[in-house]
Amino acid sequence: MKKAFVTGGAGFIGSHLVDALANKGYWITVYDDFSSGKKEFLSNHIGKEYFTLVKADLVDTKKLEKAVEGHDMVFHLAANPDVRAGAQKPDIAKKDILATYNLLDAMRKKDVKKLVFSSSSTVYGETPPKPLPENYGPLLPISVYGAAKLASEGLISSFCHTFDMQSWIFRFANVVGERGTHGVIVDFIRKLRKNPRELEILGDGKQKKNYLYVRDCVDGMFFGFDHAKDQINLFNLGSSGATQVTRIAEMVVEEMGLKDVKFRYTGGKRGWKGDVPKFQFDVSKINKLGWKAKNNSDEAVRKAIRDLLQNKL
Numbered sequence: 437m438k439k440a441f442v443t444g445g446a447g448f449i450g451s452h453l454v455d456a457l458a459n460k461g462y463w464i465t466v467y468d469d470f471s472s473g474k475k476e477f478l479s480n481h482i483g484k485e486y487f488t489l490v491k492a493d494l495v496d497t498k499k500l501e502k503a504v505e506g507h508d509m510v511f512h513l514a515a516n517p518d519v520r521a522g523a524q525k526p527d528i529a530k531k532d533i534l535a536t537y538n539l540l541d542a543m544r545k546k547d548v549k550k551l552v553f554s555s556s557s558t559v560y561g562e563t564p565p566k567p568l569p570e571n572y573g574p575l576l577p578i579s580v581y582g583a584a585k586l587a588s589e590g591l592i593s594s595f596c597h598t599f600d601m602q603s604w605i606f607r608f609a610n611v612v613g614e615r616g617t618h619g620v621i622v623d624f625i626r627k628l629r630k631n632p633r634e635l636e637i638l639g640d641g642k643q644k645k646n647y648l649y650v651r652d653c654v655d656g657m658f659f660g661f662d663h664a665k666d667q668i669n670l671f672n673l674g675s676s677g678a679t680q681v682t683r684i685a686e687m688v689v690e691e692m693g694l695k696d697v698k699f700r701y702t703g704g705k706r707g708w709k710g711d712v713p714k715f716q717f718d719v720s721k722i723n724k725l726g727w728k729a730k731n732n733s734d735e736a737v738r739k740a741i742r743d744l745l746q747n748k749l
Contacts, residue, residue: 439463441507441548443494443539444514446473448615449554449608449650453511454481456654462486467503469493472517477615494535501542509550511657512539516581517618529584536588540595551596552604552661555589557646557672557715558582559607567718570607570670579710596668604661609674609717609733612740613650614747620681620707621740624688634698635689638707641682641699644714646674649736652729659727674717675729679737681707687734691741 444450445466481487516528561576
């Protein structure tokens, strides 16, 4: 029986990953400090024989080393989940980078050789208006969040080469869906519940990015893990197309059954400091390997809105 260790397993993407691991017959240890994760996201697994929950922080190296021992692979999703938060609290980057280092060092000490890491499109920074492949450079992030992800990628690469480890690094598009706790869709739903007549939209509403449905995201991670066998396997993970912020607002209004909602824009091309207004992903590398997202960007957004409304966000 394969044993998987999941950091941040009580979070939005992490809990969907745990569901998939359980369906595949893995024994699972979730390691989470619940700074953003929720216990109810794991309610289907708590108390089951195959499942262990460790409530702890990745800065606690003794607990971490003890917990990670004996596992076949690690899925590292624990991190600050909100890109915008870095503008107010830049020190979260320091914690995320230290957490990745501590995890890699614990794996080294306990001879755990395989790591799957959730990185982000934010590592690319401000980029030209063309689809970006994995080998685009130089990588100069404009958000603290993106900088922490890029630093973590560097640490993972160095540990793989120095200590004969193997990694799968996935640079996610904007992942959306059930259990989402932040981001533009969540923001719009909450604002419209408070005031169904007017919606504040950050920036000019013309920001346009790729959105990936959360179950497609998890499916893509597994496909890459199962089919790519290099020492370091790096993939952009996204869907086809891109969706403009104003279009997301229109879809939220439609799904909530509202009429005559006034959109009020705060102005400027960015929604916040560190926001990349327009971003295009080249996902042909993983497509050529044999995987493609089931939902395009607009479909991912529509499904996510319905999920969040149905689950009483």
